[in-house]
Amino acid sequence: METAETRAEQLSIGEVAERTGLSVHALRFYEREGLLVGPVQRTAGGRRRYTPVDVDWLLICVKLRESGMPLADLKHFAELVRLGPGNEADRLRLLDAHQQRVEAQIQALEECRTLIAWKAGVYAEHLARGEAGGLWDPTG
Amino acid sequence: METAETRAEQLSIGEVAERTGLSVHALRFYEREGLLVGPVQRTAGGRRRYTPVDVDWLLICVKLRESGMPLADLKHFAELVRLGPGNEADRLRLLDAHQQRVEAQIQALEECRTLIAWKAGVYAEHLARGEAGGLWDPTG
DNA sequence: CTACGAGCTAGAGCGAGGTCTAGATCAAGC
DNA sequence: GCTTGATCTAGACCTCGCTCTAGCTCGTAG
Numbered sequence: 001m002e003t004a005e006t007r008a009e010q011l012s013i014g015e016v017a018e019r020t021g022l023s024v025h026a027l028r029f030y031e032r033e034g035l036l037v038g039p040v041q042r043t044a045g046g047r048r049r050y051t052p053v054d055v056d057w058l059l060i061c062v063k064l065r066e067s068g069m070p071l072a073d074l075k076h077f078a079e080l081v082r083l084g085p086g087n088e089a090d091r092l093r094l095l096d097a098h099q100q101r102v103e104a105q106i107q108a109l110e111e112c113r114t115l116i117a118w119k120a121g122v123y124a125e126h127l128a129r130g131e132a133g134g135l136w137d138p139t140g
Numbered sequence: 141m142e143t144a145e146t147r148a149e150q151l152s153i154g155e156v157a158e159r160t161g162l163s164v165h166a167l168r169f170y171e172r173e174g175l176l177v178g179p180v181q182r183t184a185g186g187r188r189r190y191t192p193v194d195v196d197w198l199l200i201c202v203k204l205r206e207s208g209m210p211l212a213d214l215k216h217f218a219e220l221v222r223l224g225p226g227n228e229a230d231r232l233r234l235l236d237a238h239q240q241r242v243e244a245q246i247q248a249l250e251e252c253r254t255l256i257a258w259k260a261g262v263y264a265e266h267l268a269r270g271e272a273g274g275l276w277d278p279t280g
Numbered sequence: 281c282t283a284c285g286a287g288c289t290a291g292a293g294c295g296a297g298g299t300c301t302a303g304a305t306c307a308a309g310c
Numbered sequence: 311g312c313t314t315g316a317t318c319t320a321g322a323c324c325t326c327g328c329t330c331t332a333g334c335t336c337g338t339a340g
Contacts, residue, residue, distance in 0.1 A: 014286065024287080025329055033327095045336050047287055060255070067252035071327070092263040099256045102249055109246050112207035115200070116239045123232040154316065164317080165299055173297095185306050187317055211297070281340100288335065298324085305318065310311100 010041070010049040020058045027058075035061060035074050037081045067102050150181070150189040160198045167198075175201060175214050177221045207242050 017024045031040060031048075037057055040048045050058075061074055077094055080087050157164045171180060171188075177197055180188045190198075201214055217234055220227050 012286080023329075026327085028288090029328065043336090045287090047336075060259075063252050063255050065327095067249055067256070088263045088267055092260055092267065095256055095260045095263070099253060099260065102253050102256065106246055106249050106253070109207055109242055109249070112203050113239060113242050113246070115203050116207075116235055116242065119200075120232055120235045120239065123228045123235070126228050127232065152316080153318095163299075166297085168318090169298060183306090185317090186319095187306075205297095283338100283340085285338090286336080289333095291331090293330070294328085296326090300323070301321090303319095306316080308314090308316105310313085 009052050011055065013048045013050070016050045016055055016058065019055060020062055022058065022062065030058075030061070033071060033075060035071065035078050037078050064098065067098070068105060069098050073098065149192050151195065153188045153190070156190045156195055156198065159195060160202055162198065162202065170198075170201070173211060173215060175211065175218050177218050204238065207238070208245060209238050213238065 011019070013024050013027055016022075017027060020027075022030070027048075030036060036054065038054075040050060040054060043049055057078075064074055064077075065071075073094065077091065080091050080094070151159070153164050153167055156162075157167060160167075162170070170176060176194065178194075180190060180194060183189055197218075204214055204217075205211075213234065217231065220231050220234070
């Protein structure tokens with residue numbers, strides 16, 4: 001069997017799906033939406049052939065999505081990269097803005113964690129005391 | 141003007157919206173969906189009157205939502221509380237499960253932050269060097 | 281040659297989580 | 311009484327981010 005690697009490291013959509021965790025549907029969707037930096041190459045028969053660079057970009061996309069970047073921003077970022085050198089300041093602004101949102105999100109999650117830990121503690125203590133507390137306060 | 145406080149601390153839907161950050165639409169939606177512990181009291185004229193306990197519950201809901209708990213889980217939690225004492229172990233399980241998701245999420249976000257910081261650093265350095273680097277790598 | 285799985289396109293569909301509208305009612309101030 | 315603004319209900323509608331379908335083509339193994 002001829003592996004992907006023997007063809008100069010170009011991957012099929014299915015292989016890319018495996019490596020990125022995105023579905024093949026999602027990969028086609030991302031491409032349609034203009035989230036990729038360049039158009040994906042095709043075989044003579046019309047099948048997509050992804051380069052390692054495409055895959056790296058997709059892996060970055062996945063990380064940015066995981067951290068809550070909307071597709072619209074990702075698209076904007078892709079457009080900037082597509083335009084080539086000269087707009088690095090814009091790209092940096094975009095990333096900085098996102099980084100701040102990520103940090104705010106981490107903060108918020110840590111607060112939630114505290115609240116949850118506290119509530120879980122209330123229940124755990126209640127259970128340890130043998131359910132006799134009559135804990136009937138919706139907020140308790 | 142008769143304030144909310146003069147009426148035994150009961151609040152109108154608008155006041156609750158202000159205090160919780162939820163819209164009045166969302167408040168009615170949450171109620172319809174069974175996310176509240178009890179039915180909200182009404183005035184003679186049919187307007188909702190929220191007690192401080194209702195508000196506290198909603199504030200918890202907001203925190204849990206912020207940390208990514210789906211409405212379905214929130215509903216489940218509300219049902220458990222509605223059933224009264226005796227199922228504290230179930231409530232604890234639900235909270236523990238969520239806490240683990242929150243911690244995984246914090247982990248993931250911190251990884252994203254690292255990636256973003258690294259990429260932002262690449263751009264910043266590039267800019268500092270005066271844009272002469274020819275930084276034309278989609279992943280750079 | 282045939283079969284069969286992977287890929288193709290265009291476009292419909294879906295689940296989550298609200299948001300908004302229409303048309304009526306309530307309540308406070310003048 | 312009249313006006314004005316907040317609320318009421320039921321239900322339609324919306325955005326986001328995919329996901330799935332139909333009907334066809336490609337390409338590799340047997």
